[in-house]
Amino acid sequence: MERNLSLDLHVLVARLDRIADRILRAEHNISYSRFLALTLVGELGFTTQRALADGLGVTEPSVSRMTAVLAAEGLVDVQPDPAGGNRRQLSLTDKGKQIVTSLRQEFEEKLAALVAHSGVPYDEFAEHTARLLATLDRTEQEPTR
Amino acid sequence: MERNLSLDLHVLVARLDRIADRILRAEHNISYSRFLALTLVGELGFTTQRALADGLGVTEPSVSRMTAVLAAEGLVDVQPDPAGGNRRQLSLTDKGKQIVTSLRQEFEEKLAALVAHSGVPYDEFAEHTARLLATLDRTEQEPTR
DNA sequence: ATTGCTAAGTTAGCATGCTAAGTTATGAGG
DNA sequence: CCTCATAACTTAGCATGCTAACTTAGCAAT
Numbered sequence: 637m638e639r640n641l642s643l644d645l646h647v648l649v650a651r652l653d654r655i656a657d658r659i660l661r662a663e664h665n666i667s668y669s670r671f672l673a674l675t676l677v678g679e680l681g682f683t684t685q686r687a688l689a690d691g692l693g694v695t696e697p698s699v700s701r702m703t704a705v706l707a708a709e710g711l712v713d714v715q716p717d718p719a720g721g722n723r724r725q726l727s728l729t730d731k732g733k734q735i736v737t738s739l740r741q742e743f744e745e746k747l748a749a750l751v752a753h754s755g756v757p758y759d760e761f762a763e764h765t766a767r768l769l770a771t772l773d774r775t776e777q778e779p780t781r
Numbered sequence: 782m783e784r785n786l787s788l789d790l791h792v793l794v795a796r797l798d799r800i801a802d803r804i805l806r807a808e809h810n811i812s813y814s815r816f817l818a819l820t821l822v823g824e825l826g827f828t829t830q831r832a833l834a835d836g837l838g839v840t841e842p843s844v845s846r847m848t849a850v851l852a853a854e855g856l857v858d859v860q861p862d863p864a865g866g867n868r869r870q871l872s873l874t875d876k877g878k879q880i881v882t883s884l885r886q887e888f889e890e891k892l893a894a895l896v897a898h899s900g901v902p903y904d905e906f907a908e909h910t911a912r913l914l915a916t917l918d919r920t921e922q923e924p925t926r
Numbered sequence: 927a928t929t930g931c932t933a934a935g936t937t938a939g940c941a942t943g944c945t946a947a948g949t950t951a952t953g954a955g956g
Numbered sequence: 957c958c959t960c961a962t963a964a965c966t967t968a969g970c971a972t973g974c975t976a977a978c979t980t981a982g983c984a985a986t
Contacts, residue, residue, distance in 0.1 A: 640885070641907045642797065642892050643817060648914045649794040650838035652787065654974085669942065672788060686964060693795035698943060700966055722951055722964040740785070747787050754916035756909045762786045764901045764909075769793045771899035799944085814972065831934060843973060845936055866981055867934040929986085936979075943973085949966070956959085 656743070664739060670711075671739065673702055677712055677728050678736045684723045711735065801888070809884060815856075816884065818847055822857055822873055823881045829868045856880065 657668040676691045677683060689699045703726065706712045711732035717723030728736065751758045802813040821836045822828060828836075834844040848871065851857040856877035862868035873881065896903045 640820075640889050641896075641903075641910060642801065642888060643820065644907070644910045644914050645794055646798060646817065647836070647838035648910055648917065649790055650973090651914075651917055653791060654838075656787065657974085667941075672791065675785075675788065684964075691792070693792035693799075694942090695944065696965065697945085697967080700964095701942075704966095717964095720952070722949085722966095724965075743787060744785050750916065750920070751786075751913065753920070754913050756912050758786075761906075761909050761913075762789070764906045765786060765789045765793055767901050768896065768899050768906075769789050769796075771895060772793065772796055775895070775898070795943090802944085812971075829934075839972090840974065841935065842937080842975085845934095846972075849936095862934095867936095867979090868981095869935075927986105929984100931982105931984080933982090934980085937977085939975095941972100941974075944971075945969090947967085950964085952962085954959100954961085956957105 652747070659746075660739070664735070666735065670702065670706060671735075673699070673706065674711060674728065674732055674736050675740055677726055678733065682725050682727050684717060685726065686723075688726065706732075797892070804891075805884070809880070811880065815847065815851060816880075818844075818851065819856060819873065819877055819881050820885055822871055823878065827870050827872050829862060830871065831868075833871065851877075 653668055656671075660666050660668055660671055672692060673688065676688060680687060680691065685696060685699045685703055688703075689696050692699070703712065703714060703724070707714045710729055713727050713729050715725045715727075717725040719725075748758055751761065798813055801816075805811050805813055805816055817837060818833065821833060825832060825836065830841060830844045830848055833848075834841050837844070848857065848859060848869070852859045855874055858872050858874050860870045860872075862870040893903055896906065
């Protein structure tokens with residue numbers, strides 16, 4: 637069957653997401669989306685919803701809804717941003733940090749195992765992925781498009 | 782910022798999907814999900830909803846709903862499968878074929894342009910992606926897991 | 927031919943993505 | 957000071973992913 641890159645990438649990620657989601661729900665009672673959001677808040681330190689949306693590749697309304705849920709669950713702390721405007725300042729609570737640190741490494745290890753099993757060179761693939769993402773970031777904020 | 786492969790892959794595809802969706806909706810009034818489904822029905826020739834779900838990396842209920850819509854729009858033809866069971870036999874209508882053939886190449890070209898612009902070697906990346914996907918397929922249909 | 931298994935498909939309801947349109951806070955120009 | 961523009965956020969409503977549970981059709985074993 638004649639495949640193509642956009643379809644392959646889409647399907648690969650759809651499946652990885654589903655596997656990740658199942659593991660997280662079964663073992664830790666959290667969805668993959670929320671886990672990714674927590675991970676990124678952890679990496680960014682204190683951040684805004686706008687920055688989180690960019691980092692996750694989703695829109696502000698999605699983050700708005702998710703933030704409300706994560707705050708209600710006591711995983712992130714939401715404060716007015718001292719920088720002003722309507723900004724909110726997001727950060728992980730201790731409970732949130734605990735979840736991120738305990739799961740994140742386990743997670744990358746499972747993916748690394750899959751990659752190793754396929755014979756694809758991990759570092760190279762990861763670097764290509766990161767580079768494509770960086771290029772996309774740059775492309776998107778160009779004026780003419 | 783310390784990134785990781787699962788997040789990068791997820792975000793990369795989320796953004797590519799969104800770009801694709803915008804272009805398709807604006808220029809051709811069809812969502813990216815439906816376009817992918819049509820593409821795959823085209824590649825598979827006569828197929829079942831089950832096989833389509835596997836190929837797209839989604840579940841049967843998703844395909845069930847989408848098939849109903851695509852059939853109502855006159856893009857796919859749905860017949861009882863001569864192989865029997867509850868199977869439906871899906872195939873593209875002429876209108877469906879027209880959409881797929883006119884858009885598919887344009888699409889891969891845009892992705893190829895992005896890849897070229899990033900300096901990532903296209904063939905290698907595409908091959909790695911396909912190999913990961915194939916490995917995942919094999920892993921998933923193993924008995925113990 | 928009855929009973930029971932399995933596979934394909936559907937239906938119901940929830941999670942989370944999106945766009946469009948509103949709200950709120952800040953700052954710039956008159 | 958008032959008005960307007962802009963940026964961040966929220967709200968409303970739709971699209972489409974999922975799981976769980978049901979229906980339907982064929983097949984196998986008694």
